Amino acid sequence: CTKKAKMAKDNTNGLAMCRVLLAELEAHQDAWPFLTPVNHKAVPGYRKVIKKPMDFSTIREKLANNQYLNLETFIIDVNLVFDNCEKFNEDDSEIGRAGHNMRRFFDERWTELLM
Numbered sequence: 001c002t003k004k005a006k007m008a009k010d011n012t013n014g015l016a017m018c019r020v021l022l023a024e025l026e027a028h029q030d031a032w033p034f035l036t037p038v039n040h041k042a043v044p045g046y047r048k049v050i051k052k053p054m055d056f057s058t059i060r061e062k063l064a065n066n067q068y069l070n071l072e073t074f075i076i077d078v079n080l081v082f083d084n085c086e087k088f089n090e091d092d093s094e095i096g097r098a099g100h101n102m103r104r105f106f107d108e109r110w111t112e113l114l115m
């Protein structure tokens with residue numbers, strides 16, 4: 001088993017974990033604000049404030065197009081969803097709370113799967 005073969009196996013395992021984690025994020029009851037791209041026509045100011053929009057359906061598309069090298073690049077996009085949420089929404093708002101709940105859920109799940 002060469003180093004390269006081990007790396008390839010790790011990436012395969014990592015990508016399998018991305019699929020499991022994404023399915024769980026999409027199924028979460030607090031996922032509703034994050035399932036599709038924010039329509040900037042329906043949300044004034046969003047396009048100006050949020051430089052790198054991201055949502056679960058875009059992550060699903062990127063995963064299907066093999067655009068994630070490994071688990072790490074996937075985690076970066078998921079965290080972008082939650083960082084955008086914190087930037088735009090008050091902590092004490094429906095969407096803000098959903099974002100905090102989803103981030104906590106995600107952090108707990110990927111650390112469980114990895115440890």
Ligand SMILES: Cc1ncccc1N[C@@H](C)c1ccc2c(c1)OCCCO2
Binds near residue numbers: 033088
């Ligand atoms: C994650 C996020 N951050 C900031 C604003 C919106 C969103 N999510 C989008 C999908 C959304 C959620 C609720 C909405 C909405 C759009 O349409 C405008 C009317 C109110 O209802």
